[in-house]
Amino acid sequence: MAYCQRMGATFVSDTDVTSLAATADGVRVGWSLSSGSPDPDRHVETARFDGVVICAGIASRKLAAMLGDRVNVYPVKGYSITVELNDEANQQAAPWVSLLDDKAKIVTSRLGVNRFRVAGTAEFNGANRDIRADRVQPLVDWTRKQFPGIDTSRVIPWSGLRPMMPDMMPRVGAGRKPGVFYNTGHGHLGWTLSAATAQIVADQVSLGMAA
Ligand SMILES: Cc1cc2nc3c(=O)[nH]c(=O)nc-3n(C[C@H](O)[C@H](O)[C@H](O)COP(=O)(O)OP(=O)(O)OC[C@H]3O[C@@H](n4cnc5c(N)ncnc54)[C@H](O)[C@@H]3O)c2cc1C
Known part of the structure; x- marks a missing residue:
């Protein structure tokens, strides 16, 4: 966490991503305090990001649909x-x-x-x-x-x-829209595969965002 802060990253936790929209210059993300909080609607925020990696477990399907992708988790x-x-x-x-x-x-x-x-x-x-x-x-x-x-x-x-996923293979890599990536659908082997697929998607993000 301290390393990420030194690199300029900000962590936002206990939040639900509620909207995703691909735009000409990246992805607009909307989020609110997670549903467990007393009044999540009071804290809705949005921001533009150069790119996103969807890794939301079973919710990946719903989030992918917002970006025009079918991820059949x-x-x-x-x-x-x-x-x-x-x-x-x-x-x-x-x-x-x-x-x-x-x-x-x-x-x-x-x-x-x-x-x-x-x-x-x-x-x-x-x-x-x-x-x-x-x-x-x-x-x-x-x-x-x-x-x-x-x-x-x-x-x-x-x-x-x-x-x-139906074929038991994780969905790792770029989506249809620029700046959209997936690292999800690991099924019964998420812990086993996570380090390897994180590396793969990180490489693709570096290449994709540099292009
Ligand atoms: C009984 C059991 C035993 C298992 N044993 C093994 C094992 O031995 N070895 C192994 O490799 N794997 C095992 N697994 C599988 C492994 O646990 C999963 O593959 C792994 O947890 C998947 O990780 P994930 O991060 O993709 O999804 P998840 O762990 O489901 O995490 C998804 C995250 O996304 C968040 N999220 C969802 N929607 C939103 C939203 N709208 N906004 C913000 N955040 C959101 C959720 O809150 C959650 O934190 C086992 C699973 C089970 C159930």
Whole structure:
């Protein structure tokens, strides 16, 4: 953050981009305080930018449409449980190496000494973020079966929406209008791919804005 400030960049957080319009000299962006704030309309602001990179998860589709692009991102809901490993017996029972059970479509990560995360599921349910017990239970059952030494009586369930493209490939690169770029639609591999696609899009932005 301090480096970006030295380079003249400004961060604006807790805001929703509400409008995007390509103009002759860039892109006009409108934003307001995020919808959680008491009166977002009071704080609507707009500014012109030389370029924008759309990386808004499942909302990328809506924002792309404002710029005349079709980005066919659809939410694919996944679930995880984080198992608290509260004593040494539990900590010994949990694996340190990350696992992928290809048949069950379940992955695991050890998050330090005290936590073990188990994730999976692909649910098509629009932008619904409800955490369904019948989706969480298979993750608990799998953990019990594979690691009977782990106490699963206390788990923290979570759900998230993967921004998925139909061909499972991210949309990375320029849009139709000058100054418009995309880095979105990474689906179930956003963390894995993010550094590489950020580099690719940064190179394209440098080239595109220099042209
Ligand atoms: C259960 C589960 C397990 C996963 N496991 C893995 C894994 O092991 N490895 C891996 O690589 N990936 C994994 N993923 C996938 C990964 O989490 C996603 O691919 C990644 O989070 C996508 O990042 P993103 O920044 O593109 O989108 P998001 O994380 O959805 O972020 C989009 C951001 O845009 C913001 N936004 C949206 N609309 C607006 C607007 N109008 N104005 C301003 N901001 C806006 C949102 O608030 C949000 O902050 C998993 C996903 C799930 C659900």
